[in-house]
Amino acid sequence: xxxxxxxxxxxxMGMTNKKSLKCEQHLGHNAMYWYKQSAKKPxxxxxxxxxxxxxxxxxxxxxxxxxxPNSSHLFLHLHTLQPEDSALxxxxxxxxxxxxxxxxxxxxxxxxxxxxxxx
Amino acid sequence: DQQVKQNSxxxxxxxxxxxxxxxxxxxxxxDYFLWYKKYPAEGxxxxxxxxSIKDKNEDGRFTVxxxxxxxxxxxxxxxxxxxxxxxxxxxASYTGNQFYFGTGTSLTVIP
Numbered sequence: 001x002x003x004x005x006x007x008x009x010x011x012x013m014g015m016t017n018k019k020s021l022k023c024e025q026h027l028g029h030n031a032m033y034w035y036k037q038s039a040k041k042p043x044x045x046x047x048x049x050x051x052x053x054x055x056x057x058x059x060x061x062x063x064x065x066x067x068x069p070n071s072s073h074l075f076l077h078l079h080t081l082q083p084e085d086s087a088l089x090x091x092x093x094x095x096x097x098x099x100x101x102x103x104x105x106x107x108x109x110x111x112x113x114x115x116x117x118x119x
Numbered sequence: 120d121q122q123v124k125q126n127s128x129x130x131x132x133x134x135x136x137x138x139x140x141x142x143x144x145x146x147x148x149x150d151y152f153l154w155y156k157k158y159p160a161e162g163x164x165x166x167x168x169x170x171s172i173k174d175k176n177e178d179g180r181f182t183v184x185x186x187x188x189x190x191x192x193x194x195x196x197x198x199x200x201x202x203x204x205x206x207x208x209x210x211a212s213y214t215g216n217q218f219y220f221g222t223g224t225s226l227t228v229i230p
Contacts, residue, residue: 042208090163
């Protein structure tokens with residue numbers, strides 16, 4: 001596998017279910033991200049991890065719980081979701097640095113996404 | 120409040136002609152801008168970027184222009200090809216870690 005992979009690609013779940021989304025990057029990056037893309041809305045950044053440490057949490061409801069066991073893997077644990085949480089969930093990675101200086105900007109590499117439907 | 124806006128949801132262009140995709144932003148702190156391209160069932164892929172110290176960056180058929188005073192950037196594709204048909208997102212950042220995306224413009228290149 002190369003690049004950024006995500007599993008599953010499609011997920012249908014009920015509001016009482018618990019499920020997890022998985023992301024894996026094979027690029028040697030040390031920053032990983034979760035985004036949500038709803039119809040006709042911009043990509044919304046949910047979480048950022050740098051060197052396995054969470055550095056951003058953009059007011060995401062607690063029914064979304066991220067986990068980053070190492071720099072290559074990122075999970076998004078889902079529980080008691082609502083129908084409005086149905087969206088495309090995209091994982092991305094960048095690296096090697098997450099610093100703020102201009103010279104350290106790195107474009108993000110995205111996975112193919114998980115299409116989530118909450119019934 | 121949306122800080123990066125793409126006001127044209129769709130654009131159709133004849134093959135061989137120029138495609139111009141526009142993007143406006145509101146935050147004057149942004150100093151790095153990117154364009155991504157997205158095909159159906161795939162994640163966005165990086166296309167081209169520009170930092171605020173430049174007003175133009177070119178890569179093959181793709182050129183990005185930045186007008187800081189107008190807080191506007193544009194992506195020019197010349198000549199347009201049918202394989203360029205995709206959704207194009209612009210993004211902006213000032214932290215290096217957090218990017219703000221537009222809603223995307225769907226480009227259709229007609230053979």
